[in-house]
Amino acid sequence: GAGVSQSPRYKVTKRGQDVALRCDPISGHVSLYWYRQALGQGPEFLTYFNYEAQQDKSGLPNDRFSAERPEGSISTLTIQRTEQRDSAMYRCASSLDQRAANTGELFFGEGSRLTVL
Amino acid sequence: ELKVEQNPLFLSMQEGKNYTIYCNYSTTSDRLYWYRQDPGKSLESLFVLLSNGAVKQEGRLMASLDTKARLSTLHITAAVHDLSATYFCAVGSNDYKLSFGAGTTVTVRA
Numbered sequence: 001g002a003g004v005s006q007s008p009r010y011k012v013t014k015r016g017q018d019v020a021l022r023c024d025p026i027s028g029h030v031s032l033y034w035y036r037q038a039l040g041q042g043p044e045f046l047t048y049f050n051y052e053a054q055q056d057k058s059g060l061p062n063d064r065f066s067a068e069r070p071e072g073s074i075s076t077l078t079i080q081r082t083e084q085r086d087s088a089m090y091r092c093a094s095s096l097d098q099r100a101a102n103t104g105e106l107f108f109g110e111g112s113r114l115t116v117l
Numbered sequence: 118e119l120k121v122e123q124n125p126l127f128l129s130m131q132e133g134k135n136y137t138i139y140c141n142y143s144t145t146s147d148r149l150y151w152y153r154q155d156p157g158k159s160l161e162s163l164f165v166l167l168s169n170g171a172v173k174q175e176g177r178l179m180a181s182l183d184t185k186a187r188l189s190t191l192h193i194t195a196a197v198h199d200l201s202a203t204y205f206c207a208v209g210s211n212d213y214k215l216s217f218g219a220g221t222t223v224t225v226r227a
Contacts, residue, residue, distance in 0.1 A: 003159075004159075031213065033213070035215075040219070040220075041217075041219050041220070042121070042205050042207070042217025042218050042219050042220050043160070043205075043207075043215075043217050044217070045214045045215065045216070048213050048214070055213070056213070056214070059214075091159075091160070098212055098213055101213060102148060102167075102209065102212070102213075103165060103167070104150060104162050104164075104165030106162065106215075108159045108160040109159060110157075110158060110159045111159070
């Protein structure tokens with residue numbers, strides 16, 4: 001596709017349910033990042049993939065959060081047993097490679113807004 | 118932990134006047150980015166500053182970086198309505214991680 005595509009754009013769920021958020025990066029992009037943005041705040045780093053390898057998951061808040069990118073393309077961020085504090089915009093970004101990202105060629109998707117009731 | 122502070126957080130601009138947004142960060146970095154976000158939209162890259170003293174300009178926006186002071190500024194010249202948006206600065210803290218400021222919400226009034 002032309003840009004980073006995320007789905008669903010909006011997700012409302014009840015506390016305790018599991019949710020899966022999908023990211024389809026720009027074709028050919030090796031590096032993929034997940035960020036979380038609370039209302040009125042800047043994005044916060046969650047995790048980073050290089051191809052299918054998860055290089056850093058230090059930003060995942062706790063073990064209810066996990067992410068995968070099994071074939072080095074589409075990535076899924078899964079939140080188990082959701083809590084109200086998980087409500088936020090979840091943004092995915094991709095870049096051709098890490099060098100490209102460092103020089104500003106980092107492209108963000110429009111995000112998935114999660115609301116936990 | 119790298120901390121990034123932007124100020125002001127809210128900025129009401131009058132058309133035609135000049136304004137500056139400040140971005141301070143807590144630890145050494147040589148990568149500073151400015152993004153624009155329109156409501157409901159993605160983050161759009163505005164500037165990448167990769168060295169001390171770097172200055173970039175695009176239209177009415179100009180960004181600069183002072184790595185010794187750990188300070189970047191985004192200067193807006195002769196504000197116009199279509200500059201209304203939220204502006205974020207972000208600092209590169211390692212090879213791939215960005216730390217963002219809280220954003221500055223800009224409203225331009227006639």
